Amino acid sequence: MIREFTFIDFLYLLAATRWTLALTAVAFAGGGLVGLTVALLRVSALAPMRWLAGLYVLVVQGTPLLVWLFVFFFGLSIFGIAVSPWIAAAASFSIYAGAFLGEIWRGCLQAIPRTQWEAGGSLGLSFVQQLRYIIVPQALRLAIPPTVGFLVQLIKNTSLAAVIGFIELTREGQLTTASTFRPFTVYLTVAAIYFALCFPLTQWSRRLERRLHVAR
Amino acid sequence: MSLVELNDVVKRYGQHTVLNGVSLSVDKGEIIAIIGRSGSGKSTLLRCVNGLEPIQGGSVTVDGTVVNDPGTDLRKLRQHVGIVFQSFNLFPHLSVEKNITLAPKVVKHVPSGEARRLAENVLRKVGLAEKIDAYPDQLSGGQQQRVAIARSLAMQPDLMLFDEITSALDPELVGEVLKVLEEVAREGMTMMLVTHEIGFARKVASRVVFMHEGRIWEQGPAAATLGSPRTPELETFLSAVLH
Ligand SMILES: Nc1ncnc2c1ncn2[C@@H]1O[C@H](COP(=O)(O)OP(=O)(O)O)[C@@H](O)[C@H]1O
Ligand SMILES: [Mg+2]
Numbered sequence: 001m002i003r004e005f006t007f008i009d010f011l012y013l014l015a016a017t018r019w020t021l022a023l024t025a026v027a028f029a030g031g032g033l034v035g036l037t038v039a040l041l042r043v044s045a046l047a048p049m050r051w052l053a054g055l056y057v058l059v060v061q062g063t064p065l066l067v068w069l070f071v072f073f074f075g076l077s078i079f080g081i082a083v084s085p086w087i088a089a090a091a092s093f094s095i096y097a098g099a100f101l102g103e104i105w106r107g108c109l110q111a112i113p114r115t116q117w118e119a120g121g122s123l124g125l126s127f128v129q130q131l132r133y134i135i136v137p138q139a140l141r142l143a144i145p146p147t148v149g150f151l152v153q154l155i156k157n158t159s160l161a162a163v164i165g166f167i168e169l170t171r172e173g174q175l176t177t178a179s180t181f182r183p184f185t186v187y188l189t190v191a192a193i194y195f196a197l198c199f200p201l202t203q204w205s206r207r208l209e210r211r212l213h214v215a216r
Numbered sequence: 217m218s219l220v221e222l223n224d225v226v227k228r229y230g231q232h233t234v235l236n237g238v239s240l241s242v243d244k245g246e247i248i249a250i251i252g253r254s255g256s257g258k259s260t261l262l263r264c265v266n267g268l269e270p271i272q273g274g275s276v277t278v279d280g281t282v283v284n285d286p287g288t289d290l291r292k293l294r295q296h297v298g299i300v301f302q303s304f305n306l307f308p309h310l311s312v313e314k315n316i317t318l319a320p321k322v323v324k325h326v327p328s329g330e331a332r333r334l335a336e337n338v339l340r341k342v343g344l345a346e347k348i349d350a351y352p353d354q355l356s357g358g359q360q361q362r363v364a365i366a367r368s369l370a371m372q373p374d375l376m377l378f379d380e381i382t383s384a385l386d387p388e389l390v391g392e393v394l395k396v397l398e399e400v401a402r403e404g405m406t407m408m409l410v411t412h413e414i415g416f417a418r419k420v421a422s423r424v425v426f427m428h429e430g431r432i433w434e435q436g437p438a439a440a441t442l443g444s445p446r447t448p449e450l451e452t453f454l455s456a457v458l459h
Contacts, residue, residue: 119305122266123319123371124295133318137309 005182016172031097038102060099068092073164085166108139148205226273236430249417252427258410266297298368299377304360306352338366358389378409
């Protein structure tokens with residue numbers, strides 16, 4: 001039964017946007033934890049830890065996110081483990097975001113001159129104390145713009161979860177198209193909603209970046 | 217017993233031998249000026265004393281603690297050995313007060329109020345009491361270096377290492393830093409300082425150590441060693457730095 005694209009459909013799209021945001025939030029939180037671990041291991045003094053974290057980043061960055069979604073959603077069911085689209089998406093996106101955030105944050109930690117570590121170490125601070133009081137506070141300022149930039153990528157990339165039936169903005173758009181047969185209108189609306197989410201963040205990230213350059 | 221004891225210290229970076237059998241002992245209260253050409257190993261020598269650089273041979277002992285022993289708690293050692301760097305290395309995100317009080321608070325657990333007074337005290341010593349709430353980027357190079365000295369003093373070290381602390385400064389700012397250094401020396405601090413200020417070394421140091429090609433080439437009482445060098449290398453060096 002084909003019907004018109006109405007205001008109700010628009011509201012449905014907005015409702016699905018909540019799930020886009022929810023998945024982004026979960027991925028950002030999970031990825032943040034993984035990323036923090038990766039970044040800290042990458043600057044630690046223990047070579048095997050550095051190596052392990054490096055391997056993780058290499059593998060994740062060298063494989064498509066879509067494949068991870070398939071692995072979790074379809075792959076695990078082979079072993080009789082039923083995975084909901086939610087869990088599969090949350091896990092895949094956390095793994096993915098963890099690798100990228102880890103790299104971003106490692107870069108920020110390493111951008112702090114070695115002499116800052118030395119000054120802290122020479123005053124008797126431990127590795128963790130140097131990180132906490134000297135390195136991280138300085139790296140944080142550097143990290144905010146690229147982190148916000150990545151968040152924008154993440155919001156857009158959650159659309160990939162549509163392929164495993166996770167109903168977020170893009171998937172809702174597909175469903176609406178199927179019943180209204182108005183792909184142009186529907187997908188333009190979907191695009192507009194994504195833009196409305198991402199644009200303010202992009203602007204914010206730019207402003208932060210500018211301010212950082214001025215402060216130098 | 218000497219406060220610092222270097223025994224046949226060998227330091228290599230890969231194949232490159234930077235310290236080639238350095239032996240030196242420093243008594244409490246001595247002020248050792250280390251001079252020598254760029255690349256002769258002066259900074260490396262200092263950095264071995266507080267364990268910033270691992271060594272490949274010999275031993276370094278500070279106040280009875282073997283620095284190069286893997287079992288040594290370097291953090292404990294470094295509470296007693298201050299170091300001031302050529303490039304100041306203040307913490308740019310912290311105020312002068314926080315720069316100074318960070319280590320006393322975090323490492324020695326000095327309570328906040330007491331730490332503030334400690335900061336005021338050491339800042340008065342370096343003549344910067346009024347800058348306690350400033351940030352490093354609001355200070356001149358000379359002032360930053362004086363804060364770095366104050367930060368080190370706040371840990372009440374038994375030994376202080378200074379690595380060319382006036383070399384990054386504009387000429388007109390060198391004097392104020394040397395004055396502070398002299399003041400610290402007068403209070404009886406044991407000091408090892410790498411410097412190109414030969415006049416200052418002659419005036420303040422009890423002993424001069426001339427490094428050349430990773431060895432202690434010549435050493436002795438400041439006035440005698442600088443006044444009548446025994447080796448042609450020191451003579452050449454002195455005539456080069458004194459023009
Ligand atoms: N981290 C390092 N890696 C490799 N070589 C180094 C390093 N630090 C210093 N060197 C080398 O060691 C030698 C001595 O350096 P240094 O102690 O800094 O000399 P100085 O302070 O007398 O100028 C130089 O040849 C320098 O290139
Ligand atoms: Mg040097």
